[in-house]
Structure formats: structure tokens, C-alpha cells
Amino acid sequence: MTQPSSVSPNDNYPTKTDFSKNILSLLRSDENITRLFVIMLVILISMSIARPEVFPTLQNFQSMAFQCSEIGILALGIMLTMITGGIDLSVNAIANLAGITAGLILTNMAPAGSTPETITLAIILAIVAALLVGLICGAFNGFLITRIGISPILATLGTMTLFSGLTIGITKGTGIFGIPEFQFLGNGDFFKIPIPFIIFIVMAIFISILLNRTTLGMRLYLIGTNPVASKFSGVDNRNVLLRVYALSGLLSSIAGIVILARTNSANADYGGSYVLMAILIAVLGGVDVAGGFGKISGMLLGLFSLQFLSTGLNMLLAEYRGANFFKIFSWGFLLIAIMVINYLSAQRKMKVKTKHIG
Amino acid sequence: MIKRLFKKTEFIVALTTIGLSLIIGMINPTFFSLATVFDTLRSGTVVGIFALGTMIVIISGGIDLSFTAIAIFSLYVTTKLMLAWQYSGSVVLMYIIAAAIGTLLGLINAWLISSFKLPTMIATLGTQSLIQGFMLFFIDSQYIRNIPDGMDKFAKAQWFVTDVGGGPAKTSLHPGVLIFFALVIVVWFILKRTMIGRGIYALGGSREAAERTGFDTKGITVFIYAFVGFLAGIGGMTFGAYAREANPFALVGTEMDVIAAVVLGGTAITGGRGTVIGTLLGVLLVTIMKNSLILIGIPSAWQKVVIGIILIIGTGIPAYRSLTAKKQLNVDLAEQS
Numbered sequence: 101m102t103q104p105s106s107v108s109p110n111d112n113y114p115t116k117t118d119f120s121k122n123i124l125s126l127l128r129s130d131e132n133i134t135r136l137f138v139i140m141l142v143i144l145i146s147m148s149i150a151r152p153e154v155f156p157t158l159q160n161f162q163s164m165a166f167q168c169s170e171i172g173i174l175a176l177g178i179m180l181t182m183i184t185g186g187i188d189l190s191v192n193a194i195a196n197l198a199g200i201t202a203g204l205i206l207t208n209m210a211p212a213g214s215t216p217e218t219i220t221l222a223i224i225l226a227i228v229a230a231l232l233v234g235l236i237c238g239a240f241n242g243f244l245i246t247r248i249g250i251s252p253i254l255a256t257l258g259t260m261t262l263f264s265g266l267t268i269g270i271t272k273g274t275g276i277f278g279i280p281e282f283q284f285l286g287n288g289d290f291f292k293i294p295i296p297f298i299i300f301i302v303m304a305i306f307i308s309i310l311l312n313r314t315t316l317g318m319r320l321y322l323i324g325t326n327p328v329a330s331k332f333s334g335v336d337n338r339n340v341l342l343r344v345y346a347l348s349g350l351l352s353s354i355a356g357i358v359i360l361a362r363t364n365s366a367n368a369d370y371g372g373s374y375v376l377m378a379i380l381i382a383v384l385g386g387v388d389v390a391g392g393f394g395k396i397s398g399m400l401l402g403l404f405s406l407q408f409l410s411t412g413l414n415m416l417l418a419e420y421r422g423a424n425f426f427k428i429f430s431w432g433f434l435l436i437a438i439m440v441i442n443y444l445s446a447q448r449k450m451k452v453k454t455k456h457i458g
Numbered sequence: 459m460i461k462r463l464f465k466k467t468e469f470i471v472a473l474t475t476i477g478l479s480l481i482i483g484m485i486n487p488t489f490f491s492l493a494t495v496f497d498t499l500r501s502g503t504v505v506g507i508f509a510l511g512t513m514i515v516i517i518s519g520g521i522d523l524s525f526t527a528i529a530i531f532s533l534y535v536t537t538k539l540m541l542a543w544q545y546s547g548s549v550v551l552m553y554i555i556a557a558a559i560g561t562l563l564g565l566i567n568a569w570l571i572s573s574f575k576l577p578t579m580i581a582t583l584g585t586q587s588l589i590q591g592f593m594l595f596f597i598d599s600q601y602i603r604n605i606p607d608g609m610d611k612f613a614k615a616q617w618f619v620t621d622v623g624g625g626p627a628k629t630s631l632h633p634g635v636l637i638f639f640a641l642v643i644v645v646w647f648i649l650k651r652t653m654i655g656r657g658i659y660a661l662g663g664s665r666e667a668a669e670r671t672g673f674d675t676k677g678i679t680v681f682i683y684a685f686v687g688f689l690a691g692i693g694g695m696t697f698g699a700y701a702r703e704a705n706p707f708a709l710v711g712t713e714m715d716v717i718a719a720v721v722l723g724g725t726a727i728t729g730g731r732g733t734v735i736g737t738l739l740g741v742l743l744v745t746i747m748k749n750s751l752i753l754i755g756i757p758s759a760w761q762k763v764v765i766g767i768i769l770i771i772g773t774g775i776p777a778y779r780s781l782t783a784k785k786q787l788n789v790d791l792a793e794q795s
Contacts, residue, residue, distance in 0.1 A: 189714075244770065249781035251727050253521075254773045257714055262766025269760040373711075376583060389577045422599050429591025436570060436584040443574045 132386040132442060136401040139438075143405055147412030154415055162294060166287075166362065168407040169296035170195075172400075173355040175378040176307050177348035179399050182382055183311075184344055185324040185391025186252030190241060191352040192374045193263035198233045198356035199366030200267050202226035203276040210279055219281050226282070230353050230360075237263055238349015242342035260375075267368040275367035278360050286361025296358045303351065308396040320344060324391025380435050381406060386442075406431065467724030467776055471739040474772075478746060485754040492620055493629040494750075500631070502745040503638045504700065506738070507693035508716045509723075510645045511686035513737045516720060517649075518682050519662040519729030520571070520578030524586040525716075526709040528563045528687050529694030531593045532556040536695065537602050537609070537704040546607035549699065553637075556695040557688050563589055564687015568680040590710050602704040613702045634696050641689065646734045654681055662729025719744040722772045743772075 148156040174191045181188040209222035237259070244255040288295045311317035319340045322330040331337050360366045385402030387394030410427050417423035483489040508525055515522040536556040545551070563585075570581040593599075605613070616630035649655040657678040660668035669675050698704050723740025725732030747768060751761045 244774065248774045249777040250770075250773050251777070254721055254727055254777075255770070257718060258766055258769040258773060260714075260766075261718075261762055261769055265760065265762025265764075265766045269763055272759045376587075379583060380587075383580055383583075389580055422595050425591050425594030425599060427591070428587045429595055432584045432587030432589075432591060435580065436576070436588065439576050439580055439584070440570070440574045443576065 131445060133395070133398050133401065135438075135441065136385065136398060136405065140401050140405040140408065143408045143412065147408060147415070151412070151415045155412060158292065160411065162289070162292065164407050164411050165297040166294045167411075168403055169294070169300040170355050170358050170362070171374055171377055171381070172300045172403050173303055173351055173358065174374055175381040175399060175403060176303055176396075177351035177355075178375075178378045179382040179385070179387050179394055179396075180307065180320070180344050180351075181252065181348050182379075182387045182389060183320050183324045183391060183394045184341060185327065186245065186341070186345075187256065187379070187389075188238075188241065188345065188348045188352075189253065189256040189375055190237070190260040190263055191348065191355070191378060192370075193260045193267070194234055194237045194349050194352035195356035195359060195374075196366060196368055196370055197237065197263045197267045198230040198353035199360040199370075200270055200276050200368075201233045202230040202282075202357055202360050203278050203366045204270075205229055206279045206282055207277060210281070212279075219279070222279075223282055227357060230357050231350060234349045234351070234353020234356070235346055236349070238346040238352070239342065241349065242345035245345060246338035246341050264368050271368060273368065275365045278364045278366070280364070282361050283364055284361070286358055286363070296362060299354065299358060303354065304396055304400065307351075311396065316340065316343065321392055324388075324393070326392075377406075377431070380431060384435060384438055406434070409434065468733065468736045468739055470775070471723055471736065471743055471772075475739060475743045475746065478743070478750075482746070482750045482754050489750060489753055496618075496629050496631045498742070498745050498749060499635045500700070501749060502741050503632075503634050504693055504697045505716055505719060505745065506638050506741045507641055507689055507696060508713075509720050509737050509741050510641055510734070511689035511693075512713075512716050512720045513723075513725050513732050513734070514645065514649070514658060514682055515578070515686055516717075516725050516727060517662045517729060517732040518658045518678070519665065520682070521717070521727075522567070522582045522683070522686055523579065523713050524563075524567060524582040524589060525686055525690040525693075526711070526713045527586040527589040527593075528560050528690040529697065530706060530709045531563060531589050531694070532559040532691035533694035533698040534593060534602070534704050534706050535559055535597065537605060537698065538598065540606040540609070541602070541604075549608040549612040549695075552606070552609055553692060553695050557691040560687040560689070560691020560694065561684050562687070564684045564690070565680070567687065568683035571683060572676045572679040586710065586713075594706060599706050601706070603702075605698070605702060605704065609699055610702065613699045632700070634699060637692065637696060641692070642734060642738065648685075649734065654678060658682060659730060662726075662731070664730075715744070718769055722769070724776070 154160060174195065177191050178188050203226075205226040206222050209225065210219045214222070241252075241256055241259055244250045244259070245252050248255075250258075285295055285299075290298060311320065319330065319335045322333070322335060323337055323340060327337055356366070359370060363370075381402045382394065382399055383389065383402075384405065385394070385398035385400070387399065409430060413427050413430060414423050417426055420426075479489070488494075508529070511525055512522060533556060536552050536559065539545075539555065540552060567582055567585055570576050570585070571578055576584075612633075615633050617633055619630040647655075649658065657668065657673040657675070660671065660673055661675055661678055665675060668678075694709070697709065701708070719740040720732070720737055721727055721740070722743060723732075723736035723738070725736060725740075744765075747765060748761075751764055752758060756764055
């Protein structure tokens with residue numbers, strides 16, 4: 101929408117030297133981010149006031165960090181593809197397929213009573229295999245989009261059906277379990293910070309560096325803003341897109357590994373609503389569906405706002421039947437409200453501008 | 459002539475459908491029966507009604523993810539109202555109320571999209587959660603199996619009751635199919651014979667050009683989303699009548715199946731192109747595929763894989779053709795200059 105110069109690679113990248121100043125300047129530079137930050141704070145504070153004994157506690161923040169990691173990793177992948185003007189609807193299907201792959205290797209290679217060496221080997225092998233599945237699935241999406249020319253939404257719609265079909269076929273529709281030794285990845289913590297959350301943050305930092313500090317990142321924005329212009333300025337669009345979808349697949353498989361480790365199970369139906377939620381988070385965070393715009397900072401704020409809202413509402417409405425359903429309602433409301441506010445403020449700015457010119 | 463025929467997506471979809479039917483029939487001859495025709499028509503009805511609306515939106519260059527939520531909302535609220543009023547008359551009144559509710563909900567989409575210029579995918583993604591969440595939390599989330607009498611009577615209606623192979627089993631056609639065919643004619647008429655229809659195609663081809671030609675793009679947008687809501691209301695009601703229940707958790711999440719059928723039928727996802735015949739063929743293909751894979755011995759666990767592959771091939775062939783056509787055009791242009 102209105103983020104200025106998001107094409108320049110070094111824009112607003114917070115450095116260690118003066119972090120707080122950078123955050124302030126980041127907030128000032130981008131109205132959408134400011135607005136999101138305020139919304140997040142309002143939700144955080146009002147929930148803390150409404151439920152002071154349960155909401156603002158270490159335990160609650162830990163559990164929220166656990167909950168938002170999987171969806172956060174998926175949202176990173178979707179966000180990358182949305183910045184290029186595309187979309188990846190198959191993230192959740194890839195996550196489940198990768199989770200199944202890892203689960204099968206774990207249970208077959210290291211049944212109960214195996215030696216620690218076998219277990220370690222099985223875990224390494226399972227992770228590598230899952231990542232490989234994600235990479236191949238993502239590259240297949242990229243192939244369909246760049247070499248065959250199917251539009252991203254249709255290509256990933258087809259592969260979503262294909263991948264979740266594979267998962268159903270392999271498992272015959274039932275679930276697959278992991279092994280207890282694998283669960284440290286999903287349920288463990290490191291200095292009270294849940295490990296899934298650490299994985300998510302590491303990925304977010306990695307993607308943020310990719311977007312802001314590398315040529316690939318710059319080209320991604322360029323393709324999303326104007327694919328023809330990027331082609332004529334010498335960017336190999338097809339190659340860049342292929343890598344973006346492969347990366348999205350890889351991120352999805354990481355989410356799949358986290359899901360397997362956290363729930364100790366994998367099945368074809370897990371997280372059916374995750375795709376829509378991940379799109380919601382990306383859009384909430386200021387990613388333009390038409391492509392060209394989107395920042396990790398915005399996406400993080402979007403994710404945290406949604407998580408605070410969901411958890412808070414669950415606490416507030418605990419005594420009502422179907423508190424979960426109010427959550428669905430509030431997500432839709434939030435998404436539309438943010439989009440309308442963004443539009444209105446862009447309109448106002450335009451008016452001011454034209455006045456100056458006139 | 460033949461070459462031109464092959465360039466038409468509709469023709470290829472028709473060929474695929476015939477080919478698939480022949481293969482299924484060869485493996486399992488029971489496929490060629492009146493029962494299959496009636497079953498296909500019946501199970502294609504609801505998807506077909508939704509597909510008509512989805513086609514209109516996609517032709518106009520947009521996409522609608524909220525029609526399933528609108529459909530289930532219309533069905534559920536109408537059924538609740540009827541039970542509350544203890545109304546046991548004809549199902550026609552239920553259809554009218556459901557269509558009205560659907561239209562109203564469609565107008566929310568229309569308002570968001572035309573007044574605030576929200577991208578259609580985002581607006582309808584938002585209204586999908588909004589509408590479903592509103593119904594489940596503020597209205598109710600219980601299954602209704604004890605449906606009103608009028609609806610029950612309609613659900614059990616049968617036409618052309620025919621014996622199957624001499625046994626006691628009988629097959630019949632449900633009159634709900636008639637509603638579908640009536641809507642097909644209405645949509646065909648709107649698209650081909652009215653200014654609004656021309657405007658829908660123009661909007662999808664190029665909004666800018668449509669505006670400059672003098673089309674009331676805002677009015678057309680409002681019409682599109684209100685009409686899709688109307689169709690969703692009728693589709694939802696039919697869905698409920700077929701299932702003989704009002705399940706508030708049904709339908710939402712299946713919107714991609716409908717979009718797939720429409721796109722397989724040759725409607726361009728980029729807008730501006732699409733026909734009623736193509737959509738009908740797309741719906742037919744998807745319905746036969748879903749109903750009959752089991753007949754040819756594909757285990758149900760692997761059916762989704764087959765559907766995924768057909769979906770990828772079905773969207774891949776026209777995409778690859780236009781990709782190579784574009785390349786050829788570039789080569790031609792380069793040679794000329």
C-alpha cells in the first residue's frame with residue numbers, strides 16, 4: 101500500500117548499535133506498521149486489564165509462543181510468495197506430507213527400545229528427509245508456475261490437492277505418530293523460550309536478511325512490483341520465482357517438523373484452516389496481495405496481534421459456549437477493518453497531495 | 459475448422475469427459491445406466507449453482523471465497539426461522555428467504571469491494587470468517603436434523619421413478635435439478651444478452667477500458683457480488699434439502715473445489731473469458747471424477763491424488779499453450795522488426 105521505497109535493500113534494517121532508535125524510526129516511517137503496533141498494544145493491554153490473573157503471565161506467554169510458531173513459519177512462506185505477486189496455497193499440505201515422512205522414518209527406524217545412536221541417526225535422517233520433501237514439493241510448484249505457466253493460485257491449488265492426497269494415500273487416512281525422543285523439538289524450551297518459537301524467530305531473521313540484504317530479496321520485490329520491468333532490467337524472473345516457491349516449500353516442511361514434534365502425530369487433516377490464517381497474517385502485516393510490498397516486522401506484528409486476540413478472547417469468553425467461533429468472527433472483522441482503514445488513510449493522503457499540487 | 463475446434467477449451471474438456479466416461483464404462487459397465495445419469499445430475503446440482511456464481515466473479519477479474527459461508531448462513535438461518543415460526547408450508551418460501559439473506563450478505567462484499575476498493579480475495583476471505591463466525595457464535599452451532607415439513611417433502615421428491623435391472627431398487631431424478639437448469643438459463647441470458655453481462659466481461663478484460671467506454675463499473679461490481687450472494691443462498695438451500703439437515707459446519711472449506719471446476723471449464727482466472735457451457739462441462743467432469751473413481755477400482759484413499767493430477771493437467775495444458783503462443787508471438791515480432 102503506502103510503504104515507501106520498499107525496493108531499496110537497506111531500508112529500515114535495525115542494527116545492533118542503536119536498536120531502539122531504529123525501531124522508533126521504523127514506526128515513524130511506515131504508517132501501517134505504526135497502526136499495527138498500536139493495535140497490538142491495545143489488544144495486549146486490554147486483555148491484561150480484563151484478565152490480569154491469567155493473561156499477563158509467563159506461562160501464558162510461553163503457551164502463546166508455542167501456539168504461534170507453526171502458523172508463523174507457514175506465514176513466512178506465504179508472505180514470500182505474496183511479495184512476488186503470487187500465492188502458495190499448498191503450504192499446509194506440504195507441512196503435513198513432510199511431517200508424515202519424518203514420522204514414518206522415526207517409527208520405522210527407531211522403534212521403542214532402540215539404542216540412543218539409532219535414535220539420533222533416525223532423527224537426523226527424518227529431519228533431512230522432511231526438508232527434502234518440502235524442497236521438492238516447493239520446487240514442483242515453482243516448476244508448474246514458471247515453466248508450464250499456470251497461475252500461482254491454480255498451480256498451488258492443484259498441488260494442495262495432490263500433496264494432501266498423497267498424505268491420505270500413504271497413511272490410508274489415519275494419523276502417524278512420532279517417537280518420544282523427537283518431542284524435545286516441539287515441547288522443549290531454552291531459558292524458558294519454547295524451542296518452536298526459537299526456530300520460528302531464526303527463520304524470520306533469516307528471511308528478513310534475505311529480503312533486505314540480498315539481491316534475491318531485492319529482485320523479489322521488483323518482480324512483485326512490476327514483472328515486465330524486472331525482466332527488462334535483466335532479472336531472470338523464472339529462476340527467482342522457482343527459488344521463492346522452493347523456499348516456501350522448505351519453510352512449510354520446517355513447520356511440518358515442528359507440528360510433528362509438538363503434537364507427536366501427523367495426519368492429512370491437521371491445520372486445515374492454517375492456509376487462510378497465514379494469508380490473513382500476511383495481509384494484516386501489510387503484505388500487498390498484488391505484490392511488491394511486505395515486511396517481516398509487519399508480519400510479526402500481525403501474527404502477535406492475532407495470537408493475543410485469540411488467546412485473550414478464549415479467556416474472556418471461556419464461560420460462553422463456542423468461544424472459538426467468536427475468534428473466527430473477530431479475525432474476519434480485524435482483516436476487513438485494517439484493510440478499510442488502510443484504504444481510507446491512503447485516500448486522505450492522496451487528497452492532501454493533490455491539494456498541494458493544485 | 460477441426461484445428462480451431464481443438465483450440466477451444468470447451469471442446470477439450472468435453473473430449474476429456476467423454477474419454478473418462480468411456481474408460482470408466484469399459485472397466486465397469488454399470489457406469490452406463492440411467493442411475494448414473496440421475497446421480498451425476500443430482501450431485502452436480504449444488505456445485506453447479508455455486509460454479510455459476512464463481513464463474514461470473516472470475517470473469518469479472520475477481521475471486522470469491524465467501525460464497526460457501528453465505529450459502530450455509532442462508533440455509534441455517536432460514537431453517538431456524540421456519541422452525542421458530544413453526545411454518546410447515548411449501549419450500550418455495552424457504553428458497554425466497556434464503557435467496558434474500560444470500561443477496562444481503564453478498565451486498566456486504568459488494569460494499570467493501572466497490573466502496574473501499576479492497577482486493578476481492580482479501581475482502582471475501584474476511585467476510586467468509588466474519589459470516590461463519592457470526593453464525594456459529596451469535597446464532598447457533600447445533601446440527602438441525604429435524605427440518606421443516608416443506609423442506610422434508612421437497613427432499614423426498616422424485617421424478618421419473620424407474621426400475622433398475624429388474625430388482626426392487628429404483629432410481630429417480632430429484633426436481634432440484636430443475637432449479638439448476640433454470641439458473642443456467644438466467645446466467646446465460648445475463649452474460650450474453652444484457653449490457654450488465656457485457657460489462658462483466660469488459661470489467662474482467664480491463665477495468666480501465668471498461669470505465670472509459672462508459673460502463674458503470676461500480677454498479678456492475680455491486681450487481682456481481684449481490685447476484686453471487688443470491689446464487690449462494692439458493693445453492694445453500696438446495697444443499698440442505700439434499701442432505702435433509704442444516705449442518706452449520708458444512709460447505710466452508712470446499713470453495714476451492716468449485717473454483718477448480720470453473721477453471722477446468724475454461725474460465726480464465728485473470729478475467730475476461732469464460733462461458734456457461736464451459737462451466738457446465740467443468741462441473742460435469744469434476745462430478746463424474748468424484749463419483750466414479752471408486753467404480754474403476756481406485757481405492758478411496760488415493761482418489762485425491764488422481765483429482766490433484768487431473769487438476770494440474772487440466773490447468774497446465776491451456777497455460778502451457780498460451781505460454782508457447784506468447785513465445786511464438788515474440789519470435790514473430792522479432793522477425794518482423
